[in-house]
Amino acid sequence: MSGILTNVDSRTKLVGQNRLELLLFYFKGRSQWFAINVFKIQEVLRMVALTHIPDANPVVKGVAHLRGRTVPVVDLSAAIGMGKTEINDDTTIIVTEYNGTVQAFMVAGVERIVNMNWEEIQPPPKGAGRSHYLTAITKVDDKIVEIIDVEKVLAEIVPYVTDVSEGAVDLDVMQRAAESGLKVLAVDDSAVARSQIRETLGSLGLTVIEATDGREGLNLLKRMASEDEPINSQLLMLITDAEMPNMDGYKLTTEVRSDPRLKELYVVLHTSLSGNFNEAMVKKVGCSAFLSKFQPDGLAKAVEVRAKQLFG
Template identity: 60%
Template sequence: MASVLDSVDQRTKLVGENRLELLLFRLQRGSLFALNVFKIQEVQTMPKLTSMPQSHPHIIGVTHARGRTIPVIDLGAAIGLGPLQDRTNCNIIISEYNRTIQAFMVKSVDRIVNMNWEEIMPPPKGAGRSHYLTAITKLDDQLVEVIDVEKVLQEVSPYNTTVNPDVLDQELVSRAQGLEILAVDDSTVGLAQVRETVQQLGVKLISASDGAMALKMLKGWADKGIDVPKKLVMVITDAEMPEMDGYRLTREIRDDPRLKDLFVVLHTSLSGSFNEAMVEKVGCDGFLSKFEPDKLAITVQNRIKDYLDPNT
């Protein structure tokens, strides 16, 4: 199965065209789940694991691969389906999220599919497993559920959103009170991380859960005669989102004369080197890896300085 990912580098051409590839897998019998191929480094049959005393209950052990020790998470248990009872012939998916490497144990890996983000819909509102989904889609009349890995990882190992006091420019913070930033992210955890960080800067956060929603919001303000680049200090957008990804959102902003001067930063868990190239391709003003509160705070403060004193 590892060979199915050998050409992942060639797939970068899909991104920026509002397209993605999903790795489909099963956690129990029946339902299909998915992760974006760009987050995945390797798929293996279940290796022998070393136990980790006093670890989170969803971490079933560690494996050794690519010269490092990697925790293995029972993904079914982590999203509320219960632990996988039969580990015979199951798989692990080694992935990179937010600068960390971890593996997810799944019952079986199905295949990779090429899709358009417009085919990927936000999950329905409600209780249950929807809390652990960022999106859903249909394939061959079967529902495919895209897992919110950021939420899973937040629960296994909570992120710290506190900005180092040495990073905060208190004079600037006092001047920033009431300024507005638009954050776009399909993960509730991702939005919460940004909100908790920028609130320490005195900034008000407006949020949208996907690029299509954000673009509708921006164009709606412009249609009312609002000078959107003056209204917003900046837009902070995730890359992967249902209906419209962050790359397509940036292109749409640049193509609208009323919005083109907005300051846009890509904020994503995808690999840095890849996104640095995409930033230039689609016209973003910057790129930040998730999740580093100090770096996010520095980027926002630098932008606030330029926003408040454009001629300095």
Template identity: 55%
Template sequence: MSKLLESVDARTKLVGENRLELLLFKLSGRQMYALNVFKIQEVVQIPPLTAMPHRHSVVRGVTHLRDQTISVIDLSAAIGLRPLADITNGNMIVTEYNRSIQGFLVGSVDRIVNLNWEVILPPPTGSGRAHFLTAITHIDNHIVEVLDVERVLADIIPYDTRVSQDVLDADLAAKAKAKKMKLLMADDSITAHGQVRDTLKHLGVDVISVQDGLQALQLLHRWLDEGIDVHAHIFMLITDAEMPEMDGYRLTHEIRKDPRLKDLFVVLHTSLSGSFNQAMVDKVGCDGFLSKFQPDTLADLVQSRLRTLLN
């Protein structure tokens, strides 16, 4: 498995082409789950764990790996299934989300698959574990559930959406609220929507939410068809990089090639590698990049855009 994860450069070429690679694995049963390979640093056999007092119930302990100490999370328990009973033969997936490293305990690791985002579909509404899913897909006639790791981590470490007083511009927030300023957000994570919405309410900004890039593009086109001035209706689009059916890079590309939308202010907001995403920002023509989740940085960027429009 380590050989499959060696070449980061090769994997990053898929992003921006509306493609991705998924690591397939099982937990305590037969159901197959997946995580985006780009967020995975390595897969190793479960190392010795050290228990911590008063730890969260799904955190099995900590381990030392490559000169750093990381928390190790029982992924099965974290999404509401029974904890992994026998971890001696399991695996640990080491991931980086939102600038932090964590390990996830899983059962057997299957393989890596290369897919087009168009075959990655939103989870069906009303499904029992949809709260912990960003998407589903079908591989070899089996349903594969793509897990929302941001949601898992938010349960363990509640996120803070407060904006620092020295960052918040109260006068600007009052102007934005009076003008009923709105932005469009495309993200497949319910958690990410909540984070942004709760932060931007301090800035007097309303958020229109959609679950993926295709929904965002369709909504923009519908507004145009209805005669709505998109640039007056929303002052910014915040898009995740990875989403079912159409990723954020492809969405930005489609916006830039449409003469009616090409000047829309677009910001990429993602938990993926910041250095890589800056290169993609330049390639597809985004106006900015934000790493998840930093309320003050988000507020700074949104307020900067508001000052340009309102002052």
């Protein structure tokens, strides 16, 4: 168990190559596997003692005291509607970091880590069972693996906000951006994340167009670039997630920078992955800026920075 996440630093080399590593785990029995991206995981531990939290969300089983910090522990099976996890000798907690917060997910057990290409990761079939809790599916050893939409799970426990705080941005600059007619392209496989971008920027008068993965986003950009107007006469900026089926945000940015028609586009990497990790990757693939997810003031500020470049 202790060695399952060794040499994580070496895995950063996967970025920009459209590759990822998934931690496979299961809930009841080993017949069905689920997964999350290794980059979001800090450690994997056998079940530890929990302290009950009064009036907590029913899927939050308590808090664990790990390495001098208090970490909430979520029963992931219960959170996605598959029933409570029975605690036994195999029960495991997966400690993760999303959007600058640390939480642990309780699962029945962990299988292993697999190295994959994002092209092997596909969107879940619409209307299929738990699809609203999935960002993607793939196949390992002829088994379907369901990749959990952790952002949706966390948003149901602590609802995200979309309102921009008073005074957070220069409204005159934002108004000029809105009146320019320039749109914002948001590329993200999470409906929750796209909704947050749309609602936050919509409240500032900006129009958001959407794509659900990097390949769809790139195809849309190429269609726009084939029109008479330059891409920067159509888009204020591209906001892209890092992890997506078919093509991730790093590869998307690399493709944008290699296309003479798109290379001047302002690209913001918008992700729940570790900030320190992404600051390095922003430089590697050529993003214009990095932004943590579900921070409406931060999102508005990122747009303001770009708007000031164009409208002063």
